[in-house]
Amino acid sequence: MTKVKKRIEKLFVISMVTVFMGQIYLSPFSTTFRFSLGVVTLSLLLIYFKDISVITAANIVGIWVFLFRCFVYMVSHPSVSLEQVIPLYYPVGIFYILFGILFKILDIRNKLNRSIVFTASLWFCDSVSNMVEVFLRKEMGVYSFERVILAIILIGMIRAVFTIYIYHGVSYYKDRYDREQREKKYRELVLLIANLKAELFFLRKSTLDIENAMNKSYDLYEKLEQSTLRDEALLVAKDIHEIKKDYIRVVTGIEKTLQEENASLLMSIEEIFKIIKGNTQKFIDIQNKNIILRFKYKNDFKISQFYPLISILNNLIINSIESLEDVGVITVTEKIDGENCVLQVQDNGSGIEEEDIDLVFEPGFSTKFDRITGEMSTGIGLTHVMHIVENHFNGKISVESEKNKKTVFTITIPMKTII
Incomplete structure (x- = not known):
């Protein structure tokens, strides 16, 4: 029952959207015959809702377009009877029904990967259906038969090309959005x-x-x-x-x-910086701060121990963000100095008191507190950082600071432990 309900809802969406997009049109022959965006819309919706029967959707659309245009005409011309309106608009219903039949016969849904074949098939459906509609109307205004047919063919080609461009454009941006979401989750x-x-x-x-x-x-x-x-x-x-x-x-x-990663799994410095920057920028936005993040590296190389390195840099950067009031600059740099990899995280925040510099890595030491609750920070972040640097990487970490000017954390890690 749920599947039937969903299909009915989809058919309703296809019908309503096509009907209203059909009101965007040109009437080149000064008659009730028109070229509209309805057929472009129907084509795209038939491609998108692959579980909906093409014939069923086209028949329902044809009926709804016919009824809607009759209704609009009668409202705007109260003196006209239903018998007079039906001959004006039943051909458009036939157009959509025939379009659906040809769409199904030519199996256009399965030609999406062949743009030329897809465009030619859709062009054929559009042109033939419009020719039948013109024949049923038996009105061409002041134009000759040849000129009307030529216009139908040209408009059919334009709508077919327009449809394939819209489809590929939407597909491109959808794939791009999906890729961005996957990268975000990663x-x-x-x-x-x-x-x-x-x-x-x-x-x-x-x-x-x-x-x-x-x-x-x-x-x-x-x-x-x-x-x-x-x-x-x-x-x-x-x-x-x-x-x-x-x-x-x-x-x-x-x-x-967290099983140990395969030894062949590596990540470059550039990739590490991109991951940290992407996540940190969201944190900055949440804090409503105007902070510029700068990442610079002199040597881009791949490392296997990237998880602990990301944790170190992330902790230091978050610490810098919290030391800044509303505006500031945080700069993360990397270089190779002899047999060591040297990383620095610098900010122009409030800085550290000279008497506190020797205590910043001690467990529980903190000068930060929640301004709303008054609760002090745990003071465990920098202890974490020092423990990983010294015990996991066999490196060392130091800090230099000038009150209200800058704070620089320098991490020195032997290359043999990081690669």
């Missing part, structure tokens, strides 16, 4: 995986910290002599051990979900 997915992998690095570190805490608790249990304290220390060690097992299950689950 960028979002890459950034999501990069963030998850960054969290995974921290979870691994926490697992080691928990292991150390458990060992210290057990050592304390063995050293204590008072039985009550020994029992309590043992319970603490057991609790930590349970937490460790839970952490390991979480880490294993994430690692299984």
Whole structure:
């Protein structure tokens, strides 16, 4: 029942759109015969709604066009009777019905990939149907038969070419839109995986910290002599051990979900910058800030460790955006210095106090807060960045800042760990 309802709705759309587009027309012979955009519209809709019967759609359109034009004529000429109007407009109904029959016989829907054949077939349908309509009307105004036929052929060719151009134009922009949407989803997915992998690095570190805490608790249990304290220390060690097992299950689950990428999967610096820029621009728009993003690279090369690198740069750029009030410039650069890849993220925001520079990478340290709620930031972003740079890439990160002038984060990563 649902399929039948959808088909009825589609037939209604085809009929109504064709009827109203049929009101855009030329009357070259000073008679009721007209060349309209209705046939172009019908052709495109028959191509688009492939599950609709061509014959059924053409018959319904023919009836609706006939009834609509009769109605409009009678409203504008109240003294005219229905018997007088029918002979004026029944030929247009025949035109659409015959057009649909020829459209089906020539199988035009399956000729879309052959533009010349498609255009010639549609031209034939249009011209023959119009010739039949003119013959039924038996009126050509002051023009000769040859001139009318020539006009029908020329207009048929124009409408056929117009139709194929519209079809290819719409197809081009639709494909372009679909491609942009796929690229958008890909960028979002890459950034999501990069963030998850960054969290995974921290979870691994926490697992080691928990292991150390458990060992210290057990050592304390063995050293204590008072039985009550020994029992309590043992319970603490057991609790930590349970937490460790839970952490390991979480880490294993994430690692299984984010299976290590194939070693052959690479991404260039240019591609990394494009992904980050696309996602960051959306964040800037949401913040209603006027921030210019600049990405510059001297050496474009492909790397395998692109997920953690994206996470690092994304964290630093977001940090820069949050340090800017309403306007500013953020510049991300890349270059190769000897055996190292050097990345810099620079902004002209509020900067960092001199006494705070040594603390910015400490867990929990933050000078940012939500102006609406007053809640302080977690202060974990830069700690994440430092952990990935030092423990995953065996690199180093430093920061330079001038209050209310600029802040520059410099990341130095050995090329052997990034490629």
